[in-house]
Amino acid sequence: MILTRTPFRVTLGGGGTDLPSYFSHHGGFIFAMGLDKYMYVAVNRPVVGHHIRLHYSHAETVEHVSQLKHELAREALKAHGIENTFEVASIADLPAGTGLGSSSCYLVGLLRALLQTLAEEACHIELDILKEGIGKQDQYMAAYGGLTVLEIERDGRVTVRQLAPSSGDIGDFVAHTHIYYTGSQRDAREVLVDQNQAMQRKESVDHARVSDSLHRIKDLGYRILQAIEDSNFDRWGQLLDEHWQNKKKLSKKITWSRVDEVYDEVRRRFGVLGGKIIGAGGGGFLMLYSSKQHAALEKFMRAAEMPRMHYTVEPEGTKVVAQMGHGFLSASQSLAVAAQESA
Numbered sequence: 001m002i003l004t005r006t007p008f009r010v011t012l013g014g015g016g017t018d019l020p021s022y023f024s025h026h027g028g029f030i031f032a033m034g035l036d037k038y039m040y041v042a043v044n045r046p047v048v049g050h051h052i053r054l055h056y057s058h059a060e061t062v063e064h065v066s067q068l069k070h071e072l073a074r075e076a077l078k079a080h081g082i083e084n085t086f087e088v089a090s091i092a093d094l095p096a097g098t099g100l101g102s103s104s105c106y107l108v109g110l111l112r113a114l115l116q117t118l119a120e121e122a123c124h125i126e127l128d129i130l131k132e133g134i135g136k137q138d139q140y141m142a143a144y145g146g147l148t149v150l151e152i153e154r155d156g157r158v159t160v161r162q163l164a165p166s167s168g169d170i171g172d173f174v175a176h177t178h179i180y181y182t183g184s185q186r187d188a189r190e191v192l193v194d195q196n197q198a199m200q201r202k203e204s205v206d207h208a209r210v211s212d213s214l215h216r217i218k219d220l221g222y223r224i225l226q227a228i229e230d231s232n233f234d235r236w237g238q239l240l241d242e243h244w245q246n247k248k249k250l251s252k253k254i255t256w257s258r259v260d261e262v263y264d265e266v267r268r269r270f271g272v273l274g275g276k277i278i279g280a281g282g283g284g285f286l287m288l289y290s291s292k293q294h295a296a297l298e299k300f301m302r303a304a305e306m307p308r309m310h311y312t313v314e315p316e317g318t319k320v321v322a323q324m325g326h327g328f329l330s331a332s333q334s335l336a337v338a339a340q341e342s343a
Contacts, residue, residue: 014221099279
């Protein structure tokens, strides 16, 4: 039995430029951080039986891997010649559909358990085999964690660079950059479809608007990186607002009236310099930057039924946290142990 732990991620700059519909023409840039919130995946090869068993929000038991409904698990196992007699179970600190890269965390964690190459193989499965309309940052952030810069070439090659800020800078950044749960969940693919279609159809009336916004977002990503490397966190907050204004131009599905109302009010009342919905948009978590009035801001957001998620930066990517021989725990039992330790 092998148990892996993979961090969720938050994009700080350049979000959306990691989609093939953009980077294949212009190149992409992502600056993101791993969180100390995790996806746990356990795999086990039973000593008896010939079935494939999956335990996630649903349970599947099939005779052959091709019968699995869970697309990511099916393609990952097929890619490594696993046809039957295998068990996979997963649990997570945070729900799916909240913009923190849960599906790629699952896939990278599973590939780590299979002891294979990670980020690019996960990209191949999600983008090339399953034709998912998503980008490349989630897979790389799940594999690397930390504060990480991704330079994406037009041919899809990715150069990775990781920052090494001081513990004091990390403390200041986390203290001033709050994350609140909106209570809404969504399928990222449904939100990103407008952006992808606009970029793919140059004759579309939306192409100029979306491509211009993505160019600005990529430029903002470089400026955000510079602000954080300079420890100028108030500047990061101001750029975060500029990023949000451009991100909302990508699709009408990214924001909704309740978030817009809350955002305008916290900007007016609590010194919030900037914020954005994390991930593709349409639900999940709202990130806000404020260097003051933290308690008052948190109280207001709690009254708005958007509780704060406390976090710090996870410096590492996916890793094996337990490995046992036969006669120990099953995959599902090992996850129960992981859940108790996480609590």
